[in-house]
Amino acid sequence: MIEPLFPHDSPPVIGPFAHGVIASGKLLFVSGQGPQDPASGKIELGSFEFEARRTLENVERVLRAAGADWSKVARVQVYLTEAERFAEFNAIYASVVGEARPARTTIICNLLAGIQIEIDCVAALD
Secondary structure (H helix, E strand, C coil): CEEEECCCCCCCCCCCCCCEEEECCCEEEEEEECCECCCCCCECCCCHHHHHHHHHHHHHHHHHHCCCCHHHEEEEEEEECCHHHHHHHHHHHHHHHCCCCCEEEEEECCCHHHCCEEEEEEEECC
């Protein structure tokens, strides 16, 4: 069973997809999240730290809507536009995820709409 997830406190999706999908009630696949304002739905560009924190907050909104948190995340994919931001992101990421240590891949690439970061993940549900 596949259940699309559209958290009420998340920014609206910008395309034909859900914020996340719960598969068989056991796994949550979180779609790529960026620095969208949850109230207006507008992408908010700013400093790298601002965009990274906003993006992580948006991931957390989807996790919470499914009853999960970072401790349930098994895999994270991070997309950055600049390799030079890797260490800065690691510090921000560590401050947010705490003791959770999911598997992670970081990819350097071009991103849409001028954003500097996008994150998706997979979490286990109880």
